[in-house]
Amino acid sequence: MALLxxxxxxxxxxxDDGPVGAVDGVSLSVDAxxxxxxxxxxxxGKSAMSLSIMGLLPKSAMVEGxxxxxxxxxxxxxGGELRRLRGAEMAMIFQDPMTSLNPVMTIGWQLVEAxxxxxxxxxxxxxxxxxxxxxxxxxxSPEDRLRSYPLELSGGMRQRVMIAMALLNRPRLxxxxxxxxxxxxxxxxxxxxxxxxxxxxVDAAIVLITHDLGVVAExxxxxxxxxxxxxxxxxxxxxxxxxxQHPYTWGLLASLPxxxxxxxxxxxxxxxxxSLLRPPAGCRFAARCPFVMDVxxxxxxxxxxxxxxxxxxxxxxxQDVRDREGARLSGEERA
Amino acid sequence: MVRFxxxxxxxxxxVVLVVTLAVFVLFGPVLRWNSNISPARLYAxxxxxxxxxxxxxxxxxxxxxxxxxxxxxxxxxxxxxxxEERERVCPGSTAxxxxxxxGRFGSSFAKQRSVDSLIWTHFPVTLSLTxxxxxxxxxxxxxxxxxxxxxxxxxxxxxxxxxVLIGQSLPVYYFGLLALYFLAYRLGWFPLSGYEPLSNPxxxxxxxxxxxxxxxxxxxxxxxRITRSQMLDxxxxxxVRTARAKGAGETRVIVRHAFRNAMLPIVTMFGLDLGLLLGxxxxxxxxxxxxxxxxxxxxxxxxxxxxxxxxIVLFSAIIIVxxxxxxxxxxxxxxxxxxxx
Numbered sequence: 080m081a082l083l084x085x086x087x088x089x090x091x092x093x094x095d096d097g098p099v100g101a102v103d104g105v106s107l108s109v110d111a112x113x114x115x116x117x118x119x120x121x122x123x124g125k126s127a128m129s130l131s132i133m134g135l136l137p138k139s140a141m142v143e144g145x146x147x148x149x150x151x152x153x154x155x156x157x158g159g160e161l162r163r164l165r166g167a168e169m170a171m172i173f174q175d176p177m178t179s180l181n182p183v184m185t186i187g188w189q190l191v192e193a194x195x196x197x198x199x200x201x202x203x204x205x206x207x208x209x210x211x212x213x214x215x216x217x218x219x220s221p222e223d224r225l226r227s228y229p230l231e232l233s234g235g236m237r238q239r240v241m242i243a244m245a246l247l248n249r250p251r252l253x254x255x256x257x258x259x260x261x262x263x264x265x266x267x268x269x270x271x272x273x274x275x276x277x278x279x280x281v282d283a284a285i286v287l288i289t290h291d292l293g294v295v296a297e298x299x300x301x302x303x304x305x306x307x308x309x310x311x312x313x314x315x316x317x318x319x320x321x322x323x324q325h326p327y328t329w330g331l332l333a334s335l336p337x338x339x340x341x342x343x344x345x346x347x348x349x350x351x352x353x354s355l356l357r358p359p360a361g362c363r364f365a366a367r368c369p370f371v372m373d374v375x376x377x378x379x380x381x382x383x384x385x386x387x388x389x390x391x392x393x394x395x396x397x398q399d400v401r402d403r404e405g406a407r408l409s410g411e412e413r414a
Numbered sequence: 415m416v417r418f419x420x421x422x423x424x425x426x427x428x429v430v431l432v433v434t435l436a437v438f439v440l441f442g443p444v445l446r447w448n449s450n451i452s453p454a455r456l457y458a459x460x461x462x463x464x465x466x467x468x469x470x471x472x473x474x475x476x477x478x479x480x481x482x483x484x485x486x487x488x489x490x491x492x493x494x495x496x497x498e499e500r501e502r503v504c505p506g507s508t509a510x511x512x513x514x515x516x517g518r519f520g521s522s523f524a525k526q527r528s529v530d531s532l533i534w535t536h537f538p539v540t541l542s543l544t545x546x547x548x549x550x551x552x553x554x555x556x557x558x559x560x561x562x563x564x565x566x567x568x569x570x571x572x573x574x575x576x577x578v579l580i581g582q583s584l585p586v587y588y589f590g591l592l593a594l595y596f597l598a599y600r601l602g603w604f605p606l607s608g609y610e611p612l613s614n615p616x617x618x619x620x621x622x623x624x625x626x627x628x629x630x631x632x633x634x635x636x637x638x639r640i641t642r643s644q645m646l647d648x649x650x651x652x653x654v655r656t657a658r659a660k661g662a663g664e665t666r667v668i669v670r671h672a673f674r675n676a677m678l679p680i681v682t683m684f685g686l687d688l689g690l691l692l693g694x695x696x697x698x699x700x701x702x703x704x705x706x707x708x709x710x711x712x713x714x715x716x717x718x719x720x721x722x723x724x725x726i727v728l729f730s731a732i733i734i735v736x737x738x739x740x741x742x743x744x745x746x747x748x749x750x751x752x753x754x755x
Contacts, residue, residue: 166661178652
């Protein structure tokens, strides 16, 4: 049974200009020990979705649909109960480690707080757990680091602290929202390496939010591609890279910098995502899609299984066209 | 940290030095050239003869060149009056008697007392008033500011903004008189004026409550605004979201994470305001008949009591400089970003 099941999730923000549907009918699920990658550009609703799961959205946001952690329904759960789950059953790592730690408290204080919010243990025991946690994420001389303030650590070290803090209470679900985006390239590689190791050790379901397909290829088992608040394609990582099915995914793959194409200009998808204030009636990618047909502009395509494993795609294009184009693209990639 | 302290201390001493020079120039040469006021003439009494003025000049050391006078003023401020001046000003009296007459800040023209003893007599009143007012305004403004920030644009927030505007716009002498008329005179809840020393705590507080409250409301208005805007800023910080993601309760998030960071600029402002008030809250002291430093300053200025006025200005300056240093130290303790710089 899936650890996290999201069904028909709708997250709407009330704004002065009207409701904005940041997440519009997303369904997905992750099993324990699995890593689900969520890919999409800025504003596609990835972060709104993860914050909906954690229950961290402001009151002005409306969350509808169903989010189940194990067999517990999270949508509509009273604040107090949700709070007991946060940091214990489900934890989150954020994008910018430079601003995600409290600047005026020591690392030790913040880690001990995280332990003692959920475990009835003594301060000394919490401290021991904190040291253990820091050691597990590869922080040298963890005991001394407890006395450090965030500003005394580098970005990579801070992100390690964030990861350690998230794992302190052995959560069943870990959401990592762009955990490497704000770091420099060498540090990114180290944090990815760390996440890959932790993946094997902690038996948690991991939702990894990123706009970087390279990160997806390295860490994930399954991928959901999001566009303008909807999932447009879902597949295992191998399947996605071998036979990408959605024109938007093709665009994303084509815009990856190739290893042997240093001299070539990067591909870009023309246009920009639609306004979520007044989304288009049909397929949301229609305006930018090179394969657009009349039906695309009127009818939103449902997410339909492709018949290969768990893969599904929301596109009106015929299966053979999608297979041909997808194969051509991934063939080019390999060439 | 130690180097930081030493640097701040030296800076403070330098500022005080500059202030002493400014005070000396303003109350010595400038008074004389600009308004033709001679301290010796003032000191000598009504319609003095030229010989009397000359004698007083010698007595006060005013016959010396200005730089000698300034050098001596400075030396007296640091080391106390010299034996020579003691003998000149209070011949034949004991040391204790002479201390009453002559101090580091000189002696008053209007009263046969040293400026020091005047300041120390009146300072406790100002200190008490400031203390009561400060407690009141913090107690009023910080909870209100925090609640406004948690529920921005709520009815509570809007009503608060109106009161803040009123509080900030009403001049303290007007608001003070209204309070005196209605609360003290008509209702009789508070005394009309005066001060009771701390040796009788009940009476002390009873006499300070109304002036303290009037003063506090003025400051509370500003502090509500600052607290609200600081809290709004910190509540949207990433680390506050982290605290929530850890499962911290809302009270904990607001107090330990958001307010702990939001209070840093409030502490700074609080320290500076305290320093300013300790130099004498003139309007409120005069309105409520509290004989504090501000009241003393008004008295001294009206009587052209030059040494007392100059002494109070210098004393206030020293307090403000000291408050600045204290603020820096407190900030460094509260904020590792300053301490570890």
